[in-house]
Amino acid sequence: xxxxxxxxRYRGLMDWLTTVDHKKIGILYLIAGGFFFLxxxxxxxxxxxxxxxxxxxxxxxxxYNELLTMHGTTMIFLAAMPMLFALMNAIVPLQIGARxxxxxxxxxxxxxxxxxxxxxxNLSWFTGGAPDAGWTSYLPLAxxxxxxxxxxxxxxxxxQIAGIGTLIGGINFLVTIINMRAPGMTFMRMxxxxxxxxxxxxxxLFAFPALTVGLVALMFDRLFQANFFEAAGGGNAVLWExxxxxFGHPEVYILILPAFGVISEVxxxxxxxxxxxxxxMVFATVLIGFLGFMVWxxxxxxxxxxxxxxxxxxxxxxxIAVPTGIKIFNWIFTLWGGSIRFTTANLFAVGxxxxxxxxxxxxxxLAAAPADFQYHDSYFVVAHFHYVIVGGLILGIFAxxxxxxxxxxxxxxxxxxxKLTFWTFFIGxxxxxxxxxxxxxxxxxxxxxxxxxxxxxxxxxLISTIGAFLMAFGTICFLVNIVVSFRKPADAADDPWEDGRxxxxxxxxxxxxxxxxxxxxxRGYDALWKEKMEGHGTMSPAEPAGPIHMPSxxxxxLLMSVGLFISGLGFxxxxxxxxxxxFSQLFxxxxxxxxxxxxxxxxxxxxxxxxxxxxxxxxxxxxxxGVKA
Amino acid sequence: MSAHPHxxxxxxxxxxxxxxxxxxxxxxxxxxLGGETVLFGTLFSTFLALRGQVGEGNPTSHELFxxxxxxxxxxxxxxxSLTSVFxxxxxxxxxxxxxxxxxxxxxVFGLLFxxxxxxxxxxxxxxxxxxxxxxxxxxxxxxxxxxxxHVAFGVIWISILVGQIVKKGLTVVTxxxxxxxxxxxxxIDVVWVFIFTVVYLMxxxx
Ligand code: HEM
Ligand SMILES: [Cu+2]
Numbered sequence: 001x002x003x004x005x006x007x008x009r010y011r012g013l014m015d016w017l018t019t020v021d022h023k024k025i026g027i028l029y030l031i032a033g034g035f036f037f038l039x040x041x042x043x044x045x046x047x048x049x050x051x052x053x054x055x056x057x058x059x060x061x062x063x064y065n066e067l068l069t070m071h072g073t074t075m076i077f078l079a080a081m082p083m084l085f086a087l088m089n090a091i092v093p094l095q096i097g098a099r100x101x102x103x104x105x106x107x108x109x110x111x112x113x114x115x116x117x118x119x120x121x122n123l124s125w126f127t128g129g130a131p132d133a134g135w136t137s138y139l140p141l142a143x144x145x146x147x148x149x150x151x152x153x154x155x156x157x158x159x160q161i162a163g164i165g166t167l168i169g170g171i172n173f174l175v176t177i178i179n180m181r182a183p184g185m186t187f188m189r190m191x192x193x194x195x196x197x198x199x200x201x202x203x204x205l206f207a208f209p210a211l212t213v214g215l216v217a218l219m220f221d222r223l224f225q226a227n228f229f230e231a232a233g234g235g236n237a238v239l240w241e242x243x244x245x246x247f248g249h250p251e252v253y254i255l256i257l258p259a260f261g262v263i264s265e266v267x268x269x270x271x272x273x274x275x276x277x278x279x280x281m282v283f284a285t286v287l288i289g290f291l292g293f294m295v296w297x298x299x300x301x302x303x304x305x306x307x308x309x310x311x312x313x314x315x316x317x318x319x320i321a322v323p324t325g326i327k328i329f330n331w332i333f334t335l336w337g338g339s340i341r342f343t344t345a346n347l348f349a350v351g352x353x354x355x356x357x358x359x360x361x362x363x364x365x366l367a368a369a370p371a372d373f374q375y376h377d378s379y380f381v382v383a384h385f386h387y388v389i390v391g392g393l394i395l396g397i398f399a400x401x402x403x404x405x406x407x408x409x410x411x412x413x414x415x416x417x418x419k420l421t422f423w424t425f426f427i428g429x430x431x432x433x434x435x436x437x438x439x440x441x442x443x444x445x446x447x448x449x450x451x452x453x454x455x456x457x458x459x460x461x462l463i464s465t466i467g468a469f470l471m472a473f474g475t476i477c478f479l480v481n482i483v484v485s486f487r488k489p490a491d492a493a494d495d496p497w498e499d500g501r502x503x504x505x506x507x508x509x510x511x512x513x514x515x516x517x518x519x520x521x522x523r524g525y526d527a528l529w530k531e532k533m534e535g536h537g538t539m540s541p542a543e544p545a546g547p548i549h550m551p552s553x554x555x556x557x558l559l560m561s562v563g564l565f566i567s568g569l570g571f572x573x574x575x576x577x578x579x580x581x582x583f584s585q586l587f588x589x590x591x592x593x594x595x596x597x598x599x600x601x602x603x604x605x606x607x608x609x610x611x612x613x614x615x616x617x618x619x620x621x622x623x624x625x626g627v628k629a
Numbered sequence: 630m631s632a633h634p635h636x637x638x639x640x641x642x643x644x645x646x647x648x649x650x651x652x653x654x655x656x657x658x659x660x661x662l663g664g665e666t667v668l669f670g671t672l673f674s675t676f677l678a679l680r681g682q683v684g685e686g687n688p689t690s691h692e693l694f695x696x697x698x699x700x701x702x703x704x705x706x707x708x709x710s711l712t713s714v715f716x717x718x719x720x721x722x723x724x725x726x727x728x729x730x731x732x733x734x735x736x737v738f739g740l741l742f743x744x745x746x747x748x749x750x751x752x753x754x755x756x757x758x759x760x761x762x763x764x765x766x767x768x769x770x771x772x773x774x775x776x777x778x779h780v781a782f783g784v785i786w787i788s789i790l791v792g793q794i795v796k797k798g799l800t801v802v803t804x805x806x807x808x809x810x811x812x813x814x815x816x817i818d819v820v821w822v823f824i825f826t827v828v829y830l831m832x833x834x835x
Contacts, residue, residue, distance in 0.1 A: 102653040167664060175657045179649065205660055209668035217675065217771065226760060226767035227682075228675065234682030234764035243671060608789060611802060 007552040007615040018553035020104035023511055025111050026090030027408065030401075032115050033082030039122065040074035041475060043067045045468055048432075052465040054453040064449035065132035066151070070122075072135030073155065076251070077162055078118040080393055084258045085114075085169055087400045088197045090408050092173060094504035094511055095191045097182025097520045097527075102175035103168075104551040105607070110169035112561035117162025120568055124154035131155035134447060136244055137218065139229040139237035144222045150572055156219040157568040161561070163208050163215070170204030173197055182503070183542040184522030188282070191502045191526075192275060195282055196261030199289040200254050206293065207250035214243035223571060238303060245296035253292035256388065257285060259396025260327060263349045266399050267331050269499050270346035271338025274526060277330040284323035291320045301372045310369040317367035324360055328353060343497070344418030348399035351426050352392060359387030362437065377447070380440025386433045398425070398478070403497075410490030410510040417481040425474030431467025435460040501529035506539045514548040517619035547616040554612075560603040567596025640723055644804035651805035658809045662816050669820050672772045673827060680832065682764035688756050690765070690832030695749065699829050702745040703821065706780075709738035710818040717811045725799050728807070732791050735814065739784040746777050769828065776824055779817045786810055 010018050019025060047067050050058045059067065093101055101107050124130040131151040133142035142152045177198045181190070190198075218240065220226035227233025229240050268275040275281060297305065297313035331353055340346070362384040366372050375381060398421070405413050439460050444451060451457050495505040506528045507516060518541035524530040531539055570592030577584075586592070641647040645655060683689050716731035750770070760770050787810050794803055 103657060171657050171660045171664070174660050175653050179653055179656055205664050206667050209664045210671045213668060213671040213675065217767075220760075220767065220771065224760060226771070227762075227764040228679065228767055228771075230764075233761075233767070234679065234684060235767075236678060236682075236764070239675065239678055243675070246671075605789065608806075609793065611797075 007613075009615075010553060015553070017558055018555045020108045020551050020553055020557075021513060022089045022093055022101045022104065022107055023408070023513075025107055026086045026088075028111050029082045029086035029089060029114075030408075032111075032118070033079050033086055036074050036078035036118055037080075037083065038475070040071050040079050041472060043071040043074065045472060047071060048465040048468040050449060051451075051461050053462065054451050054458055056450055059449070061449045062132065065134075065447075066125075066130040068447060069131045069134050069137075069151075069155075070125075073121065073131065073159070074118075075389075076135065076255070077159060078114075078121070080255050080389070080397070081166060082114060083397050083401075084200075084255065084393075085110075085166075087193075087262065087397070087404065088173060088200075088258060091404055091504055092194050092197050093176060093180070094407070094507065094515055095194045095502050096177060096180065096185050097503050097516060097522060098176060098180040099515050099519070099548060100180075100551070101172055102180060103172045105554060105557065105612070106168050107172050108554070109557035109560060110165040110172065112557045113165035113168075113564060114162045115165075116561040116565040117158045117160070117165065120161060120565055121154055121158030124151055124158075136248070137240075138244075139218075139240045140231065142218065143229055143237075144225075145230065145232075147222075153219070153222055153572045156215045156222065157572060160212065160215045160219070161564045161568060163212055164564075165561075166204055167208045167212075170201040170208070173201040174205065177201075182516075182519050182522050185527070188279065189522060189525045189527070191261075192264035192278070192281055192285075193258070193261035196257040196264075196285055199285050200257045203250045203254045203257070203289055203292060207247045207254065210243055211247035211251075214240060214247065217243075219571075223574075238300075241300050241303060242296070245299045246293075249296040249299065250292045252385075252388070253288055255393050256396075257288065259352070259393045259400075260285070262396045262400035262403070263331060263352050264334075265502065266345045266349040266403050267334050269403070269497060269501055270341045270343055270349075271335050272341075272499050273334055273338040274501075274529075275330070276333035276336075277326070278525065280326055281330055284326040287323040288320060291316065291323070295320065298367055298369075298372075301369045302376045307369075314367055314369045318364055321360060321364050328357055328360075341499075343402070344413070344415055344422055345399045345403035347419065347422045347426075348395050348402065351422065352395040352399065355387060355391035355395060355426075355429070359384060359391055362387065375440060377445055378440035379436045379444045379446055382446050383433050383436035383440060386436070390429055390433070395426075395429075398422070404504075405485070406492035406496045406509045407504055408510060409485070410492050411485045411488055412492050412496060413481050413485050417477055417484065421474050421477040421481065423474075424477060425471050428467045428470025428472075428474055431470060432464050433467070435463050435467075439464075495528075501526040503527050503539070506531075512619075514550065514617055514619060517548075518545050519543050545619060547618055549614055549616055551614045552612055554607075556603045556607055560600045563596045563599030563601075563603065565596070566599065567593045570594070570596050640799065640801070640804070643721065644799065644801050645808035647801045647804070651801060654805040654809055655812075658812055662812065665816065669772075669775070669823075672768075672775060673823065676768040676772045676828065679764040679768040680828075683766075684763040686757075687762050687766070688753075688758050690769075690828075693753055693756060693758055694829055694833050695752070696829060696833055698745060698749055699825065702742050702749075703825050705738050705745070706742045706818055706821050709735045709742070710815055712738065713811050713814045717808060720799065720804060720807055723799065725794065728799070729791055729794060732787055732794075732807075736784050736787050736791070739780055739787075739814075743777060743780055743784070746773070746780075750774075773824060773828065776817065776820055779820070783810070783814055783817060787814070 016024065016028065046059060047064070050056055050064055089107070127150065129149045129151045131137070131154055133147055133152055137152060137155055140146055177194060217226065217228040221228050221230060221235070227235040229235045229237050231237065264275050264281060295313055295317040297309060298317045301310050335350070362380070366375055366381065366384055402413055402418055405411065439457060442456055444457050490510065492509040494508055496509060503520060503522070504511070506520065520527070520539035521542035528539065531537060570587070570590065573587050574590050574593060576587065645651050680690065712731050712734045716728050716735065719728035719731060758766050760767060790806055790810055794807070797803055
């Protein structure tokens, strides 16, 4: 600490725009992801209103395609992933006893690229048409021959920018977990949530670059007349399907694994029992991660790859049910004989288990290739993936949010409002999606904007729409709960559930800026619980107290992302017909695109040239008592 | 302390791994290269799927490729990998001047390679093999061009690092940066070896 450089620290809004604190970044992810969740939910309601009766003309075919595409894209990339990243950012470093993440700056950059990528995607609503080729953007539908407006351009560029954020976020978590665990926190003592965050990050690392290539190729086809997927130029549309699903199938495990982690934590805390079969849980997680890369063709059974390919991928897919089954039984055995408390978090976790099982069962049904010829592109598939994604992932996120809310914000959520949230959301969910299995079996195709009378579709669709509104009501209850909680003082206890087992419950709520005043010494699995059982109550420190080194805040991540945002727009509109010569001079070339990139590269240069010495915190300073939110 | 030959004795044995930041950087970069491997793997698969898709009257890889020129480019790039190794070795011996020298040589080789590649692309384009000609041409320019862009980025990056070293000297902050840039450079060399084999040799002979 020879030369202490004074570091400018900001307050108010600037504090949030420049923060590199993983807990604040977690909150930013939550706000942005939550916002996009509401946007995607609103789109879903419009879809369900359109379908509530036969031959409805509420939104019309074109808008329906846009709504459907944006709903799927938003929910997966801009709502579910970011909300998981919110929990991972807020909790993983605390669970492994780390003061910080490995790359705080990169972490902030990851958030801002996601945010501006999402903004770009949604800007399309206001500039003449959102993407409308489905969230899978199959070719040739999404190609320049059939899709003439800028919609799909927003898709390829927006997702590209958001994807950068996900990838670097994944690398950050991998390095954090490998290099920054507290003394004694061996891999086989890591909490399940951290384990799933770890495997998810590895999947991100290996899945997202494939998507990047696919998006670049599609972008080149659309903007620079390349021929990757254009049959007329020798391109191959099935190639897109392969690239998309080589990314896309692992993506669904990227989504579900952290939810598995949340469920494991919540179930064991509220059963006051050690997680049953911890090591098999770890093994199952790794195995699911591996198998996730082996089964992508099950989305292409009807593409015509032949019986051998279909049979192999069919079997490989069904194999995933084995590790998944292990997990289900372990949760049940954890609950078995425990002293269970049905807090809201635990209700969501317990509700998750049978719901997810139903989604898994329909998954195995779909994995039977001959049967899939019947179900494919029908509402049965819609029911399947909503059972796993909403019934799995979103219930998991709700469980995690109710569970860790006090650690993130220092306030408890109301249990009464929470239970109202759970029951309305849960019942609404099953109303909406259970009937869709039957709609599919009756022959209702997915991705059509209306249906004829007289096919027995009417009542089931009406029920589905009612369920969707019930889910919306549940979500509103959650929002009310948040508002109510913020009117109370931030006075949650360190270990508000009193049965906390892992390290995050050993420090104040909300966690202080430096997480641990002294790095804890971990002496076993469920580190805090072990100390409690042995009568110590708290963790013993692994190091003497001393000044804590912190990274300095920076506005550069925000600026870099803005640069990419501008550049994306520049590429898109480079050969637009502009109304007057001045505009076409300015935008009609690639000047804007290059300027945007220059902003980003310039910021990278500044970052590389300016050393960041950071600053030091004396843990005795009383004014630094946690995240102010 | 160990008996390593650093007379000044200022820097630890492996300065790039001396701090947690440095270790994080090196590990993070290994992982990043894992992601890059997937990226190039996907580009290679795309190329392999589309390389036969040449339109009527457009040159095939067999007619197009000028192996002699590509072989020279390969030689240049591989040599630059060697010189970057010398740079890292010099760093470990704390011979800063030699390190800077080898880094500059590496950059010059990188520029030579880029020059040859631009010349090659211009020649192919003149023969009617433009980006939008066919699926083969799109995938060719995308794969080889992505690699070229990586080389260009590396050249700029290493040049900036040289400037930093001149200004700040070799420290536990700058050492990981140099080390990581060296890893990057080897990676794009290895990718090139695959491009040489899969694109050029198989295109000419296979
Ligand atoms: C036991 C585990 C699972 C199996 C056997 C399975 C199987 C399948 C199959 C075969 C399909 C293709 C259906 C078709 O298009 O005809 C499919 C679709 C889908 N699955 Fe799963 N799945 C499983 C778990 C999951 C999980 C955990 C998620 C997400 C968290 C998920 C999300 C999806 C989605 C989003 C689709 C539809 C993709 C589209 O838009 O076409 N699945 N699943
Ligand atoms: Cu799948």
